[in-house]
Every structure is written in structure tokens, then in C-alpha cells.
Amino acid sequence: xxxIVSQISVMFPEFARWFSAGFIVFARLLGFIRFxxxxxxxxxxxxxxxxxAFILTVMITPMLKPAMPxxxxxxxxxxxxxxxxxxxxxxxxxxxIQAIEAGGDMINTQMGLSSAMVMDPSTNAxxxxxxxxxxxxxxxxxxxxxxxxxxINALIRSFELFPIYSVTIPLExxxxxxxxxxxxxxVLYIGLQIASPVxxxxxxQDIILGVISKTAPQVNVFQLSFLFKPVFGAAIMIWILPxxxxxxxxxxxxxxxxx
Numbered sequence: 303x304x305x306i307v308s309q310i311s312v313m314f315p316e317f318a319r320w321f322s323a324g325f326i327v328f329a330r331l332l333g334f335i336r337f338x339x340x341x342x343x344x345x346x347x348x349x350x351x352x353x354x355a356f357i358l359t360v361m362i363t364p365m366l367k368p369a370m371p372x373x374x375x376x377x378x379x380x381x382x383x384x385x386x387x388x389x390x391x392x393x394x395x396x397x398x399i400q401a402i403e404a405g406g407d408m409i410n411t412q413m414g415l416s417s418a419m420v421m422d423p424s425t426n427a428x429x430x431x432x433x434x435x436x437x438x439x440x441x442x443x444x445x446x447x448x449x450x451x452x453x454i455n456a457l458i459r460s461f462e463l464f465p466i467y468s469v470t471i472p473l474e475x476x477x478x479x480x481x482x483x484x485x486x487x488x489v490l491y492i493g494l495q496i497a498s499p500v501x502x503x504x505x506x507q508d509i510i511l512g513v514i515s516k517t518a519p520q521v522n523v524f525q526l527s528f529l530f531k532p533v534f535g536a537a538i539m540i541w542i543l544p545x546x547x548x549x550x551x552x553x554x555x556x557x558x559x560x561x
Contacts, residue, residue, distance in 0.1 A: 319368060319369070319370050319371070320363065320368070322368075322371045322377070323363050323366060323368030323371075323466060324359050324360075324363045325377075325381070326377075326380050326381060326384050326466045326467075327359050327362055327363050327366070327384070327461075327466060328355060328356065328359045329380075329381045329384045329385045329388070330384040330385060330387055330388035330457075330460070330461075330466070331355040331358050331359060331362075331388060331457070332355055332385060332388065333384070333385035333386060333387065333388030333389035333390075333392065334388035334389065334391055334392045334453075334457055335351050335354065335355055335388075335392070336388075336389060336392065337388075337389050337392030337393040337395075337396055338391070338392030338395055338396065338453055339392075339395050339396050339398070339399045339441060339444060339449070339453075340441055340444070340445065340449070340450070341354075341392070342392070342396065362458065362461070365458075366461055366466065368466065368467075369467075371467060372467055375467065375469060379469065380466070380467060380469075383468070383469065383471060384466060386471065387460055387464050387471055388457065388460075390471075391453070391456050391457060391460060392453075394482065395449075395452075395453055397486055397489065398444075398553065398554065399437060399440055399441065399444070400489065401488075401489040401492040401493055401553070402436060402437055402439075402440035402492075402493075402496065402550060402553075403429075403433050403436070403437045403440075404489060404490065404492075404493035405436060405492065405493035405494070405495070405496030405497045406430065406432045406433030406434070406435070406436035406437060406496075406497075407430055407432075407433045407493075408493055408494065408496075408497035408501065409432050409433075409436070409496075409497045409500045409501075409535065409539070410430035410431065410432040410433055411430075412497070412500055412501050412504045412531075412535065413432070413500065413504065413531050413532050413535035413536075432539075436496070439546075439547075439550070440550055440554075443547060443550050443551055443554060444554050446551075447551055447554050447555060449554060492553055495549060496546065496549060496550070499538055499542045499545075500535050500538050500539060500542075503534060503535070503538045504531055504534065504535060507530060507531065507534055511530075
């Protein structure tokens, strides 16, 4: 492969310059789309993702004003490094969606709906119903607050910090590592913050049912809990939905400080 690329560079220098740069940019975009939220959804056809990556490649490559590929560097190494750089940017953004999904799992478990699982085609794994709903809500909020703009802006900025022909990824320049560590360590905290109203409400219900079981042992409290928890939890979810939207929006707005 190296020999073929070198021969093309000799015969068609301008074609080799633009084709090499575009191919490397396309590799970074593939890594980005593979892991970035919304883009990585399996509901979106693969041909659509490839077409979108190709269109962005055509738009971004002329902005970079690429030079000739440096001699002595393997094209395969450049492709792998650029794919990894795009994947890092997309995966970090996906971590924020995972925090929202964790909150949905906590709510689903506390409401006693753990047995109501569905197949998530985007992950090929079993997922809870409420987790699915809250994750989709989080994706809609992410789009509404400008998440697409942040992702594309971070991707374009990565070409300034990590040129396409560089052989080392400067993580300390691409990502605010200190803020990233703080944010990822608070994933459980964010999930608890989202699920806390339902957790506290169902905890109060469990305490009340426990008191009833002591004062009136003939009442089947265990069966009553299966009846009350889903209904009570759904009522709390409807009541706190505006506040939940605000919490998720503020969480996503803090995401813009990473890049």
C-alpha cells in the first residue's frame, strides 16, 4: 500500500495531495460518527452516515489547505490515529448520554419495572422502558440546546490542535482533561439527581407501607407495593417533567466546557 501511494504521489502530485488529505479526514469523521450521540444510532442507515461523512469531508478538506503527505510515515498509521481522534471526541460526548440513561435505569428499578425490558436496536442489548424514554428525551434536549453545533465545532477545532499528518495525539490540548475527570466521576451523581424525586417518593411509600404492615398484618403489603409503585412513580414523573428537562439542559450546557 505504501508503494502504491508513493507511486501515485509521483505521477499525480495534486491528486495525491487532495486525495490523501480527504481520505484521512474521512477516517476521522468515521470515528466521530461511530461514537458521537445521535450519529451513532442504529436507526440511521449506514449509507446515510457514510454520505454525511463524505459531505463533511468535501466541506472540511479545502478549509485545511493540506500540504503533500510527509515521506516516511505510513498512511495506515495516519488513518488509525485520525480514526482514534474522532472516536475520542464522539465517545466523550456519548458519556453524557450514558449518565442520562443511568438515571432512567434507577427510576425504572425503583418503580418495580425491572421485568419490563425491551431490546434496544442501537446497542443490541436489553434495556428498561423508562431508560429508553428518558434517553430519547435527553437526545432531543441535546439537539435543542445546540449539541450538534458543539460536536461539529469540536471536530473542526481538532484539526487545528491535531493536524491530519501528525503522529501524536495531544489529548491535553484536544480535551479539558481536568473537567472531563470531574464530569465523568459525577455520572452516578447526575443519575441520582435525575432519579432523586422518584427515589424519595417511592422510599416514602415504602415507609408508609411498612407502617401499615406492622399495624395491620392482615394486609398484603407486598402485593400492594407492586400496584402502587408504578402508578405513583408515573405520577411523580409527570409532575417533575418540566424540572427534569431543566436539569438535563443544564447538564448538557456544561458539556460545552470540555472542548
